[in-house]
Every structure is written in structure tokens, then in C-alpha cells.
Amino acid sequence: MIVVLKPNVAQEKEERLIEWFKGMGLGVHISTGEYQTVLGLIGDTAKVDMEMIDSLDIVDSVKRVSETFKCCNRKFHPEDTVVSIGDVRVGGGNFCMIAGPCSVENEDQIISVAKSVKAAGANLLRGGAFKPRTSPYDFQGLKAEGLELLKIARKETGLPIVTEIMSIADLDLFSDIDVLQVGTRNMQNFDLLKELGQTGKPILLKRGLANTLKELLMSAEYIMSSGNENVILCERGIRTFSDYLRNTLDLSAIPMLHELSHLPIIVDPSHATGIARMVPPMAMAATAGGCDGLIIEVHNDPPHALCDGAQSLTPEEYAELAKKIKAIREVVA
Numbered sequence: 634m635i636v637v638l639k640p641n642v643a644q645e646k647e648e649r650l651i652e653w654f655k656g657m658g659l660g661v662h663i664s665t666g667e668y669q670t671v672l673g674l675i676g677d678t679a680k681v682d683m684e685m686i687d688s689l690d691i692v693d694s695v696k697r698v699s700e701t702f703k704c705c706n707r708k709f710h711p712e713d714t715v716v717s718i719g720d721v722r723v724g725g726g727n728f729c730m731i732a733g734p735c736s737v738e739n740e741d742q743i744i745s746v747a748k749s750v751k752a753a754g755a756n757l758l759r760g761g762a763f764k765p766r767t768s769p770y771d772f773q774g775l776k777a778e779g780l781e782l783l784k785i786a787r788k789e790t791g792l793p794i795v796t797e798i799m800s801i802a803d804l805d806l807f808s809d810i811d812v813l814q815v816g817t818r819n820m821q822n823f824d825l826l827k828e829l830g831q832t833g834k835p836i837l838l839k840r841g842l843a844n845t846l847k848e849l850l851m852s853a854e855y856i857m858s859s860g861n862e863n864v865i866l867c868e869r870g871i872r873t874f875s876d877y878l879r880n881t882l883d884l885s886a887i888p889m890l891h892e893l894s895h896l897p898i899i900v901d902p903s904h905a906t907g908i909a910r911m912v913p914p915m916a917m918a919a920t921a922g923g924c925d926g927l928i929i930e931v932h933n934d935p936p937h938a939l940c941d942g943a944q945s946l947t948p949e950e951y952a953e954l955a956k957k958i959k960a961i962r963e964v965v966a
């Protein structure tokens with residue numbers, strides 16, 4: 634249920650109402666907008682007398698929210714959420730450019746890619762240290778050493794770092810990581826999501842490869858209802874009937890998620906297509922479609938990459954693409 638308060642309500646009246654709801658065993662999500670405050674009531678609202686609430690002098694309107702996702706629902710929080718990562722802002726008109734290799738391979742590689750993507754305009758560095766690979770015989774990532782190399786690259790370039798966490802058991806290793814990525818395979822690892830909800834850290838939540846938008850939002854809800862509102866959603870392609878492409882990039886997820894939720898939504902054209910030459914057109918289409926940022930794989934030597942070389946852009950290709958993205962942003966902004 635949402636309760637929209639009238640503008641300029643006296644603070645103490647607002648607080649009294651909130652306490653009253655809490656006294657009924659309800660959670661209260663408070664969204665203070667420029668003009669109005671919206672109270673989102675979470676829990677068993679069946680016993681709340683809507684007509685009585687509506688009649689209060691400080692209440693503008695009361696509505697039942699039928700969706701099962703509450704904290705990430707735009708009805709609970711009409712304004713866009715802006716996630717802050719150091720000086721970088723994501724959402725609410727702020728566009729992020731996350732770029733870097735699929736996997737951190739060695740110090741020279743990550744530093745050289747970090748420097749080149751920064752020069753091209755990227756504002757966050759990606760790089761996998763814990764890699765979820767389909768085959769147990771494939772490169773599994775440098776793990777803790779990879780995280781250390783990312784920190785060195787951050788020190789060299791100033792770019793905040795984004796990297797995937799696969800297991801709660803590794804959480805302590807991530808205390809100095811700027812953005813924790815939940816990969817497609819872990820989107821419904823509910824124990825991990827709940828744990829990340831207690832960290833307060835920005836979380837990049839990727840859509841599961843066979844998951845609906847509602848399921849993605851319910852996963853965001855796990856993180857948010859555990860206390861962490863810093864969630865960035867990521868469309869990275871889903872399994873359909875695609876044969877020549879790794880996945881199908883669901884671009885329509887962008888406007889639909891913007892309608893349903895206040896969270897930023899970014900797009901990963903690299904994993905969506907699996908083919909480097911398909912990445913620029915899809916990145917441009919996603920930008921035109923209103924996403925809040927892009928996460929793109931870039932490697933200094935794609936043919937020799939230890940993971941996902943076929944979908945990785947060279948630094949030069951990324952620089953070229955970044956210019957086009959900037960131009961499209963100026964048109965759609």
C-alpha cells in the first residue's frame with residue numbers, strides 16, 4: 634500500500650503517522666520527493682483501513698500496490714534512484730561507462746586496459762577475478778590475487794572497480810571493492826542476495842539468463858529489503874531461439890524496467906551477443922533506448938584472452954564506440 638502525503642506536511646504529524654503504521658507491525662519505506670512524501674507500507678496491509686487513512690488531513694491519496702516487489706517499485710519511490718560510487722553517479726540522467734576485460738589476467742594487462750578505457754571515457758573499470766565458467770576445466774579467474782590487481786589498476790587510474798562475487802564465503806575479500814557484481818547464474822542465489830543486502834555496497838545485479846523481469850525485480854527486492862538500496866539492474870541477454878548469437882538482448886527490458894522500478898538499468902551487449910562486431914550496434918541501440926549505462930568487455934589482445942575473447946573489443950574499437958555513444962546520448966538526453 635502507498636500513502637501519498639500532502640505537500641508541506643508538519644514533520645511531527647508525519648512522524649506520528651509513521652509510528653502508528655510501525656505499531657501495526659508494518660514496515661514503512663519513506664520516499665521524500667521534491668514536492669511530496671510517499672510512504673510505502675510493507676507487510677500485511679489487509680488490516681489497514683484505507684478509507685480512514687484517506688480521510689486524514691495530511692494524506693493526499695492511498696493506493697493498494699498489487700505487485701509483489703515493493704522497495705524497488707516506482708510506485709513506492711517515484712523519483713529515479715541515483716547510485717553513487719565515489720564521484721560516479723548512476724541513474725537519474727547520469728550515464729555510466731563500465732569497461733574492462735572479462736577476466737583479470739595479470740598486472741600489465743589490467744593496467745593497460747584500465748588506462749585505455751579511461752582515456753576513451755569509461756568511468757568504472759570491470760574485471761572478473763572469480764569467474765563462473767560453464768566448464769570446470771576453463772580458467773576460473775585469479776581470485777584473491779585478481780582483486781588485488783584490480784585495486785592496483787584503480788590506484789593507477791582512479792577508476793572505481795566492478796567485479797563479480799560468486800559466494801558469501803568470499804565476502805571479506807570484497808570489503809575494498811567498489812561495486813559487487815552478481816552474475817547471471819547467481820541472480821537467484823537468495824542467500825547471497827540477502828547477505829549483500831547487509832553490506833550497503835553498490836550491487837550490479839545481472840538478469841538471469843532464463844529469468845523474467847519480475848524475477849529480476851524480486852531479486853533486487855531481496856537485496857533492498859535486507860537494507861541495501863544501492864542496486865543497479867543489468868540486462869545482459871536471455872536464452873531464446875538465438876542460434877548465431879550467444880543470447881538475445883532484450884532491449885524492451887529498458888523502458889519496461891524504468892516504468893516498473895526507480896532503479897538504474899544498464900546494458901551488457903558483450904555477453905548478450907558474444908560477438909565483438911555485434912557489440913557496437915547493440916550498445917548504440919541500448920543507449921538510444923534509454924539505458925543508464927553500458928558494461929562492455931575490452932581486452933588488449935582479444936585473440937589471446939583467457940575468457941570471452943570473441944566478444945571483447947580492442948581498446949581502439951572501444952574508443953571509437955565511446956564517441957558514438959556520446960553523440961547518441963546528446964540526441965536522446
Ligand code: PEP
Pocket residue numbers: 735761765815816817818839869901904
Ligand atoms: C561477466 O560479466 O563476465 C559475466 C560472467 O557475466 P554474466 O554473469 O552476465 O554471464
Ligand code: MN
Pocket residue numbers: 735736904930940941
Ligand atoms: Mn565475460
